[in-house]
Amino acid sequence: MDQRVVEFADSYEFGLDEYQLDGCQALADGGGVLVAAPTGAGKTVIGEFAVFLAVQESRKCFYTTPIKALSNQKYHDLVESYGAERVGLLTGDSSVNPDAQIVVMTTEVLRNMIYANSPTLSNLGYVVMDEVHYLADRFRGAVWEEVILGLDDSVAIVALSATVSNVESFGEWLRTVRGEFSVVVSERRPVPLFQHVMVGDKLLDLFDGVAPTAQELPSERMARVNKELLQVSKSEAFRVRDDSRRPRGRSGRGKSRHGRGSGSFGDATHPRFATRPIRRADMARVLARAKLLPAICFIFSRVGCDAAVGQVMGSGVVLTSRVEARALGEIADRHVAGLSFEDLEALRYEDFRQAFCAGVAAHHAGQLPAFKAIVEEGFVTGALKLVFATETLALGINMPARTVVLEKLVKYNGEAHVDITPGEYTQLTGRAGRRGIDTRGHAVVLWQSGMDPRAVAGLASRRTYPLKSSFAPTYNMAVNLTSILGRSDAREILNQSFAQFQTDKSVVEATRSGRQVTEDLTDARQAIECHLGDFMTYAAIREEISQLENSSAKERRAQWKSDVESAMRRLVPGDVIHVPRQGWCVVLAASNKEAGAQVISADHTVLRIRPHDLVAVPEPVTRIRVPRSFSLSDRKSRRNLLESMSDRLVSVDPEEPQPQPNQTDEEQARRISELRKELRAHPCHECEDRETHAVAAAKVIRLEREVARQHAKLAGRTNSLAFQFDAVCGVLSELGYLDGDELTDAGRMLRRIYNELDLVAAECVRRDVFHGLDAPQLAAVLSTLLYESRPSRDAPTPRMPDADSERAQSELRQVWLEVGRLERQHRLDRGREPDIGFAEVAWRWASGQELAKVLREGQLSAGDFVRWVRQVIDFAGQLANAVGPGDLRRTCREVVNSMRRGVVDADIDED
Incomplete structure (x- = not known):
């Protein structure tokens, strides 16, 4: 064992686990190290050894984290160990001692440093990448791979x-791109985890005997499910079956409405519960009696948590207790000391504080x-007893609990209600047990x-959490990599990504499929014989005519559909438009998200x-x-509105719009005419x-196309990201961002x-779209490039705040x-649509309006408001x-200064 490892281990009050010593030794040997271990197992000890080395x-160490709150937490830990003069913090909002020997930062900050070739990188010896599994994150995951590469x-x-579950594969990739790299894995939980199901006010064990997660190492064999739980499930099934035999009225009550997840984990929307779920207040009492507090109860809904x-x-x-309540009150008051009475009132702080001091949040x-x-902070002290949280709490923040409660094992993923995965279950329950x-x-x-205890047991027994790359080239990435490496080397870097590494594993399967199609093609070609000539050349002419006719129509339809959707998203109540078979109509409501509208016609x-x-x-x-008083159910209101439209x-005196002309462009029409002559x-x-041969020839053409597709698929799998990179560079070249490799x-x-x-923003700068806007107007317009609305039926139709914006x-x-x-021409996915849902809120805040009014008018939660404002500031x-010197730079800085105030500025200082 390296003497430095021994010295470092001796500095801890507790003895280090074997996997922690192995990880430290691998680092001391001069290579990199990948450490995979359960939540709360103490992986960060190995990161702290990198700081020690x-x-x-006398070299630098950067400690990166996925979220700012975790960066703040680690910064304070390291200041305590090494002193404030040796430790810095960089999170985008905060810059504390950035030239220090040890700097804690968000991963995006380090990525930006690499692209800028920052002098801060000089003498850098170690980089700790905490929560590296974030590279699977759909929106931000690419940053981790950009840093590693x-x-x-x-x-x-x-x-x-x-x-x-694929840690070895991930480690193999790291060795491929970084050289010597050790993989250290621990599946041992330092605190054993026992599994329970709460039925009414009873707390039943999930397993007979010892739970798999309560063993030192995961068991190869699944433990048996508690017989008492199976009996609960069986008795409930009998009651539901008997209940279903009773006659139903015309209302249809009692009919099952499944379809939320697989059904194995129950259905809380069932209209007639056989066993009613426990009330939350009673759940808190049961946990308190069983001495299972403090606890985190995961609810997959913000509204549900509140x-x-x-x-x-x-x-x-x-x-x-009174002592705990007093301590919690002091924590709360200290954090909001910088906020005004008016802001606290707008935030309903007293309600929050009352619940917090009672031990609930x-x-x-x-x-x-x-x-x-x-x-x-309150939870870490142990005084806060019960926190209702969304699943985001399971990522990063250090808030271990004695108990983790899952209200449901089904969640909404943005499109449908689905079962949570074994990996998600492991991640959520990993908070339970404070080392x-x-x-x-x-x-x-x-x-x-309707819950099946055996399905729950299967979920709790498995520990699968596959890591999948979300890496893909972006416009910003393309210009940065090209600037640093040149276009050819940048292309090569993309082929070294973990995403590409994972893709290549499927080549064998694609090859096998391609071989079968090739055999089918050989057989099909033998079936075509024509005594008058080469029928395949004849079939090729027919195919080209068909493709020309179809492609022309398809392009026109796609463009027309895009134009119609865009126009519909611009509609607002009161617009008068023409609708086929209805004539002139008034728009009553419009949906920016779905490109739809509700209208009323003259009849x-x-x-x-x-x-x-x-x-x-x-x-x-x-x-x-x-x-505002308009009501569809009021005939007089309808008549007055339609009279206004008529007047x-x-x-x-408008003319009725004519249908889209169905024309083929002249060049295509000329080519089709020539081909028809050649065909005759x-x-x-x-x-x-001829027609019998044509059917056989069509099969050959289809199979030839499939063979070409398979070949392209193989090439695409071995170079898919590079091809995407080429397409991205093609767009950049056409718009003048790249000139060859420069x-x-x-x-x-x-x-x-x-x-x-990013590219839309840059083009707006080049075309002077932001010219002449003042700071509030610019804030409103910039927000449309950032904001993403949450689906809501009750949300009012958003509008820009004034004519200039x-x-x-x-x-x-x-x-x-x-x-x-x-992008469509280069076969790239179009960037998401600009969203004006936050524009008026951004304008109001940048204009200096008070918090209470902004929150009331914007119908946003305080957290969402602060988060989006901070994104506009950034x-x-x-x-x-x-953009360089000029009016736009001055106005951008005015936006920053005008929006960094009150609760927004207090939160930045807090961080």
């Missing part, structure tokens, strides 16, 4: 990961960051009607229209006012069996813009459409750095 060797070979990487706190408090549950992304920090405090941890699942017909209902682009010919139409002149045109001035500007719609956003949208057409700062 850097200090001993971009760091100098002399830098040793310590990759800390949750337990993943409602749960209200329900527990409404039942008069108090889980804290919520934790989710919709909360104010200061409130989340209060909950995190050094608890001798055992507990996972509790609340019984749901009082009310209908919903979609793009496929129209024959022309729905451009409003005029607009009338729809009174306005008389004054503007071909000898096989006179064959009596970056233009526009390309150098794009290097500094990190945004999902409306003009700029309309021009921005046109840029997005043009970029999208170019984006405006990026543009200020990217």
Whole structure:
């Protein structure tokens, strides 16, 4: 054992586990190390050894984390160990001692340093990448791979990961791209985890005997399910069966409405519960009696978390002593000391504080960051007893509990209700059991009607968490890599990504499929014989004619559909448009998200229209006012509205829009005419069996196309990311960001813009879309490139705040459409659509309006409000750095200064 490892291990009050010593030794030997271990197993010890080595060797160590809160937490830990003068913090919002020997930062900050070739990277010896399994994250995962591929070979990487099932594959990739790299795996939980199911107010063990997760190492054999639980399930099934035999009224009550997940984990929407789920207040009492607090109860809904706190408090549950309540009150008051009384009132702080001091709180992304920090600190002290949280709490933040409760084992993934995976179950329940405090941890699942205990046992027994790369080239990545490496080497880097490494594993399967298609093609070619000539040349002419006719129509349809959808998303209540078979209609409501509208026609017909209902682009010919008091059920209201439409139409005298002309462009029409002449002149045109031959030839053509597709698929799998990179560079070249292998001035500007719609933002700068806007207007327009609405039926129709911002956003949208057409030509997915849902809120805040009014008008939670404002601030700062001296830079800085105030500035300081 290296003497430095021994010295480091001796500095801890507890003895290090074998896997921790192995990880430290691998690092001391001079290579990198990948450590995969359960949540709470102490992986960060190996990251701290990297810091220890850097200090001993007088080199730098960067400690990266996926989220700012975790960076703050680690910064304070390292300051305690090494002193404030040796430790720095960089999170985008905060910059503390950035030239220190040890710097904690978010992974994006390090990625940006690498692209900028920052002098801060000099003398860097070690990089710790905490929670490296984040590289599977759909939106941010690419950053981890960019860092791993971009760091100098002399830098040793310590990759800390949750337990993943393909850890060896991930380690193999790291060795491929980084050289010597050890893989250290531990499946041992330092605190054994016992599994339970809460049925009513009873707490039943899930397994007979010892739970698989309560053993030192996972068992190869699944433990038996508790017989008492199986009896509960069986008895419930009998009651439901008997109940279903009873006669039902016409209402249909009692009919089962499954379809949420597989059904194995129960259905809380079942109209007649055989075994009703326990109330949340009663659940808190059961946990308290069983001495299973503090606990985290995961609810897959922000609204559900807040409602749960209200329900527990409404039942008069108090889980804290007077001393604990006083300590919690002091924590809360300290975190909000910088906020005004008016802001606290707008945030309903007193309600939050009352529940917090009673030992109950919520934790989710919709909360104010200061409130989340209060909950995190209160929970670590042990005084806060019960936290209702969304699954985001399972990632990163150090909040271990004695018990983890799962209300349901089904969640909404944005499209449908699905069962949670074994990996998600492991990640969530991994919080249970505080090392050094608890001798055992507990996972509790609340019984749901229809639950199968065997399915729950299977979920709790397996520990599968496959790591899948989300890496893909972006415009910003392309210009940065090209600038640093040149286009050819940048292409090669993409072929070294973990995404490409995983893709290549499927080549054998594709090859086998391609071989079978080739054999079928050989047989099909032998079936074509024509005594008059080569029928395949005749068939090729027919195929080209068909393709030309179809492609022309398809392109026109796609473009027309895009134009109609865009026009429909611009509709607002009061617009007067023409609808086929209905005539002139007034728009009553419009959906920006779904490109649909509700309209009323002159004969009082009310209908919903979609793009496929129209024959022309729905451009409003005029607009009338729809009174707030308007009611569809009131005949007089309808008559007055339609009279207003009629009067306005008389004054503007519009013409009815004509259907889209169905024309083929001249060049294609000329080529089709030439081919038809060639077809008639071909000898096989006179064959009596021409159509029989044609069927056989069509099969050959189809199989030839399939063979070509398989070959392309193989080439695409071995070079797929490089091909995407070429397509991205093709778009950049057409727009003037790349000139061969060189970056233009526009390309150098794009290097500094990190945004999902980075190219649209850069094009808006080049076309002066933001010219003439003041700071509030610019904030509103920039927000449309960032914001993503959460689906809501009750949300009001969003609008831009004034005419100037409306003009700029309309021009921005046109840029997005043009970029999208170019992306389609290069076979790239179009960037997501700009969203105006936050524009008015951003404008109000940048204009200096008070928090209470902004939150009320914007109908946003405080946490969402702060998060989106901070993103606008960050984006405006990026543009200020990217665009160079001038009016736009000054206005961007005004946006930053005007929005960094009050609760937003307090939260930044908090971090």
